[in-house]
Amino acid sequence: MTKHIFVTGGVASSLGKGLTAASLGRLLKQRGLRVVIQKLDPYINVDPGTLNPFEHGEVFVTDDGGETDLDLGHYERFIDENLTRDSNATTGSIYSTVLAAERRGDYLGRTVQVIPHITDEIKRRISALASDDMDVVITEVGGTVGDIEILPFLEAIRQFRLDAGRDNVCYVHVTLVPYIAPSGEHKTKPTQHSVIELRSRGIQPDAIVCRSDEPIGSDLSRKIANLSSVPVEAVVNAPDAGSLYEVPLMMHDEGLDAVICDLLQIDAGPPDLTEWIELNRKVEAATNPVRIGLIGKYVNLVDAYLSVVESLKHAGIQLGADVEIDWIQAEDVEGLLTEDRLRNLDGIVIPGGFGERGVEGKIAAAGYARENDVPCLGLCLGLQCMTIEYGRNVLALERAHSSEFEPSTPHPVIDLMDSQRGVTDLGGTMRLGAYVAQLQPSSQVAEMYGEEVVSERHRHRYEFNPRYRSQYDDNDFVCSGESPDGRLVEFIELKSHPFWVATQAHPEFKSRPTRPAPLFLGFMEAALQRAEGRNPQLLTVDATTDA
Numbered sequence: 376m377t378k379h380i381f382v383t384g385g386v387a388s389s390l391g392k393g394l395t396a397a398s399l400g401r402l403l404k405q406r407g408l409r410v411v412i413q414k415l416d417p418y419i420n421v422d423p424g425t426l427n428p429f430e431h432g433e434v435f436v437t438d439d440g441g442e443t444d445l446d447l448g449h450y451e452r453f454i455d456e457n458l459t460r461d462s463n464a465t466t467g468s469i470y471s472t473v474l475a476a477e478r479r480g481d482y483l484g485r486t487v488q489v490i491p492h493i494t495d496e497i498k499r500r501i502s503a504l505a506s507d508d509m510d511v512v513i514t515e516v517g518g519t520v521g522d523i524e525i526l527p528f529l530e531a532i533r534q535f536r537l538d539a540g541r542d543n544v545c546y547v548h549v550t551l552v553p554y555i556a557p558s559g560e561h562k563t564k565p566t567q568h569s570v571i572e573l574r575s576r577g578i579q580p581d582a583i584v585c586r587s588d589e590p591i592g593s594d595l596s597r598k599i600a601n602l603s604s605v606p607v608e609a610v611v612n613a614p615d616a617g618s619l620y621e622v623p624l625m626m627h628d629e630g631l632d633a634v635i636c637d638l639l640q641i642d643a644g645p646p647d648l649t650e651w652i653e654l655n656r657k658v659e660a661a662t663n664p665v666r667i668g669l670i671g672k673y674v675n676l677v678d679a680y681l682s683v684v685e686s687l688k689h690a691g692i693q694l695g696a697d698v699e700i701d702w703i704q705a706e707d708v709e710g711l712l713t714e715d716r717l718r719n720l721d722g723i724v725i726p727g728g729f730g731e732r733g734v735e736g737k738i739a740a741a742g743y744a745r746e747n748d749v750p751c752l753g754l755c756l757g758l759q760c761m762t763i764e765y766g767r768n769v770l771a772l773e774r775a776h777s778s779e780f781e782p783s784t785p786h787p788v789i790d791l792m793d794s795q796r797g798v799t800d801l802g803g804t805m806r807l808g809a810y811v812a813q814l815q816p817s818s819q820v821a822e823m824y825g826e827e828v829v830s831e832r833h834r835h836r837y838e839f840n841p842r843y844r845s846q847y848d849d850n851d852f853v854c855s856g857e858s859p860d861g862r863l864v865e866f867i868e869l870k871s872h873p874f875w876v877a878t879q880a881h882p883e884f885k886s887r888p889t890r891p892a893p894l895f896l897g898f899m900e901a902a903l904q905r906a907e908g909r910n911p912q913l914l915t916v917d918a919t920t921d922a
């Protein structure tokens with residue numbers, strides 16, 4: 376029988392419910408259990424695909440092409456499993472299923488209501504993940520208790536315990552224990568109120584994860600335990616951590632996984648944390664400074680590039696580099712070029728994006744990197760900008776552009792494929808999810824991947840225009856990876872540059888802390904070399920430390 380863990384949150388958003396779910400998942404996996412995680416999102420959008428990253432952070436893409444909440448990225452990175460679109464359900468997607476059934480006449484004319492129809496559909500989504508080969512399903516409920524939108528979800532997970540049996544379901548509530556400076560104390564009242572709110576929906580938490588800035592001490596844990604009717608060992612403190620990857624170890628030290636296994640009567644040995652402890656040791660040891668400029672549009676909300684930033688960190692951890700990210704507003708790049716600010720960077724990343732704003736800055740940054748031997752990694756829109764730059768400045772294709780940004784360009788070097796023309800439904804035209812690419816033998820990318828057939832996730836509409844292939848191919852520019860039928864360009868690189876490499880895909884979605892994405896690793900290696908070249912004392916310092 377599959378066991379279910381529900382993770383809810385109270386007091387404030389952004390407390391790290393996702394990280395709690397992900398950390399717990401990892402701990403249970405290390406106990407030899409098969410674990411899957413899902414997120415229930417109370418907003419009305421059918422999926423996060425059309426949400427503005429300014430507001431919502433990045434859209435995470437799964438192998439099967441699901442456009443999902445960024446928390447799925449945390450889940451995948453922590454439990455090291457590929458999830459599917461079924462791991463993310465929104466109010467919008469649940470209603471659209473129910474409404475489609477209503478239109479088909481499946482309800483035989485009965486009144487369709489939140490309870491039972493919406494709640495049943497929520498329960499069906501939860502049960503769908505509980506396949507025979509799954510030991511534990513962890514379900515994170517987005518939002519906080521007390522939100523209007525969350526009520527059907529709380530009702531569904533309350534009922535779920537009645538359906539699945541007491542010993543098969545437990546509830547973990549994540550709350551905030553704020554520090555109030557004038558009184559010099561951590562306060563438990565918000566946690567108490569949030570537990571009362573949860574209880575008013577019929578859910579008594581089995582464990583409480585208290586987020587705080589500093590450790591809260593056992594007196595407060597006892598008080599919270601008492602007032603919330605939870606055993607004191609089930610009150611777990613998670614103070615702010617130096618690195619995300621400390622969180623599972625912290626939760627284990629606090630006994631969260633042991634408490635859950637007891638509650639759910641899971642008979643599993645202690646977790647094998649060797650790999651995770653080694654990861655944390657490497658995080659501590661990663662001290663060689665390297666400065667990466669991220670040329671983005673959404674630089675005020677760092678979550679908009681969450682997977683890119685994590686992938687850079689993964690590569691840094693592996694290579695002993697302490698990655699400092701310089702957030703560069705793409706619209707400012709032309710100004711920065713005159714100030715020569717890009718000179719102090721060891722590497723430049725041009726990430727994905729939609730819409731014209733900042734595109735010229737990204738193109739300018741690509742040109743700067745090309746001419747000055749700065750390692751440059753282009754991701755999706757990044758590949759497109761680098762292709763445009765090379766077209767304009769090396770191949771003299773005047774006003775070369777992407778038809779996404781300038782429909783009347785004389786040289787649409789980036790264009791829609793014929794099959795996509797004329798389609799206007801924004802939900803239906805993207806190339807989404809995992810696609811295989813064939814790499815050119817002995818190219819830079821083939822060396823980095825160590826194989827010639829690779830699969831990466833995609834999320835874009837436009838492509839390298841095949842009409843321009845031969846002009847590009849005749850030069851230093853190499854289309855080093857393409858779709859198996861040879862129609863689509865998937866990777867580009869320059870023969871004469873230390874690292875000017877881009878992909879039409881988003882390799883950041885597959886990077887894991889213990890297995891960095893090959894392209895990021897190669898990029899970081901090149902950036903470290905440049906850092907050492909710019910800062911020869913780095914090498915000397917290393918040599919002295921070694922001796």
Ligand code: GLN
Pocket residue numbers: 726727728729730754755756757779834835836837838
């Ligand atoms: N806007 C570009 C396209 O749709 C790039 C998309 C992206 O970077 N994810 O092709």
